[in-house]
Every structure is written in C-alpha cells, then in structure tokens.
Amino acid sequence: MVANNASESRRTTVEKTSDREVVVTRTFDAPARLVFQAWSNPDLFRKWWVPRSMGMTLRSCEMDVRTGGSYRLVFGEDAANTFAFFGTYLEVVPGQRIVWTNEEGGDAGSITTVTMEERDGKTLLVMREVYPTREALDEAGTGAQDATHETFAQLDALLAELAAG
Amino acid sequence: MVQHNSAHFSATFAALADATRRGVLERLARGDASITDLADTFDMTLTGMKKHVGVLEQAGLVSTEKVGRVRTCRIGPCRLEEEMAWIARYRQVWDARFAALDDVLEDLKRQEQARGRKQRK
Numbered sequence: 001m002v003a004n005n006a007s008e009s010r011r012t013t014v015e016k017t018s019d020r021e022v023v024v025t026r027t028f029d030a031p032a033r034l035v036f037q038a039w040s041n042p043d044l045f046r047k048w049w050v051p052r053s054m055g056m057t058l059r060s061c062e063m064d065v066r067t068g069g070s071y072r073l074v075f076g077e078d079a080a081n082t083f084a085f086f087g088t089y090l091e092v093v094p095g096q097r098i099v100w101t102n103e104e105g106g107d108a109g110s111i112t113t114v115t116m117e118e119r120d121g122k123t124l125l126v127m128r129e130v131y132p133t134r135e136a137l138d139e140a141g142t143g144a145q146d147a148t149h150e151t152f153a154q155l156d157a158l159l160a161e162l163a164a165g
Numbered sequence: 166m167v168q169h170n171s172a173h174f175s176a177t178f179a180a181l182a183d184a185t186r187r188g189v190l191e192r193l194a195r196g197d198a199s200i201t202d203l204a205d206t207f208d209m210t211l212t213g214m215k216k217h218v219g220v221l222e223q224a225g226l227v228s229t230e231k232v233g234r235v236r237t238c239r240i241g242p243c244r245l246e247e248e249m250a251w252i253a254r255y256r257q258v259w260d261a262r263f264a265a266l267d268d269v270l271e272d273l274k275r276q277e278q279a280r281g282r283k284q285r286k
Contacts, residue, residue: 014256030270048265
C-alpha cells in the first residue's frame, strides 16, 4: 500500500473481530515515544481524548500510567451532574504498550490493549477492546453517544487557553 | 464511509450477494418458515435450500431451530443495519479523538525540533 497519501494513512479503521472484540487501527505521523507521551501525560491526554465533537466536558483527569497504576476521568457540566470513567493499568511498557481495565461498568467492563509499533518515524497504533459479553459490547457503542453533554464551555475555555499559550 | 473489514461483514455481504438468499430473507421477514416451505416457495430441492439457509445462518442473518423433524427458520439474530450503525458510531468517536491526537503530536514534534536546534547552538 502506498503510504505517502496523508488521508489514506490517517484513516481510522474499526473492525469487529468477534461478538466481544473490536479492533481500531490508525497510523500517526510521529515516533512511538511521542504517541506514548500524549497517551500517558494527563495534560496532553485531555487535549485530545475529549474532542469538541463529543460534546463532553472533562472536569478532571488523573492518571498514573504505569503497571498497577490507576486512572479516573470525571465528566460533567457541573459538580452536581458528573460521571466517572475509571480503572487500572494492567501493563505499561513505555513507547510500546498500554493495557487497562474499564471498571465504571462493573462486571460488564472491558479491557483495552493499545500497542504502538514504530516504522520510518511513523507509528501504527492498534487498539483492541475486549468485552466480557456480546451485550456489553453492544452497550458500549451507544454509551459514548448517551454520555454526550450540551455544554462546550469548559472545553472551549481550555482550547482558548491553549491557543493563547 | 463506514469501515468494515471483519470476517463477519464479509460473510454478511456474501450471504446477501445471492438473489435467492435475499428472497428467503424477504420471505422470513413476513414470518417464520420451514426449510420445506422455503424450498417449495423458491422451487428448489431441500438440499439446495439447506445450503442457502446455512450461508444465511453463518452470517447471523437467519437462525434455525429444529423441532421434531421440522427445521424452522426465522430472521436474526444479526441485524445488518444495527451492526453498521454501531461501527459507524464507534468509528466516529475514535476518528475525532485521533484527529485531535494528530494535532497534539504535531505540537510535540515542533517542541522537540525546537529543543534540538537549541542544543546544537
């Protein structure tokens, strides 16, 4: 495949490999150490994990990206209406691999494995999400949609701050 | 455009590529039927119809249940439209995230280059 076409190489593919597993792939025009950095530094992570189009406000983002560490992302328009995504990192190999649990769904939680493979300065990222049941996977597809919020205020403020800085 | 490379989707599209099988789905959408009913409706042998139903079943478009000597066919469990909508929603989220990640990575690369220039001076 010709890789010099930017739109082609930056295509996100989503493949349902079984009733319980989804695989997402994407190539980034950056070395793996930078992709890992953007994934493991909370200040960088929050700049991209909640893009504007998701319409969600990330109130706080705590992450200790090392094997056995934990994370907690709290979303919500105001302090009275928040919801959290949390879990632990099962395995972290800097620049190569991050595996974490998604425990907000209780027993229905999935396990996410991200691998980064660098070639010629570009990084192929493969993200694998395995759900305990078929039903849990079906739910997950709509979860992101249900979780959307109307206000962009907090995210806008952050983006304005970044643009100014 | 929805991305769907999985073996599952290939099976679904292969199943739908045949006019008889599309006819069987239309027939089952109106109500359950036995293999014998379907063979009669489409003027086919039982063996031929069993093969078509097998392909549809493999793709999850049809499920069958044998009671006594009669195998009853019905629509499901997989609904193609739901599947495609699911994938599209999932992809939408990750596509947006990764586009934003591209920007973060560009910033990091610029910062590294700037640091590199400083060190060389």
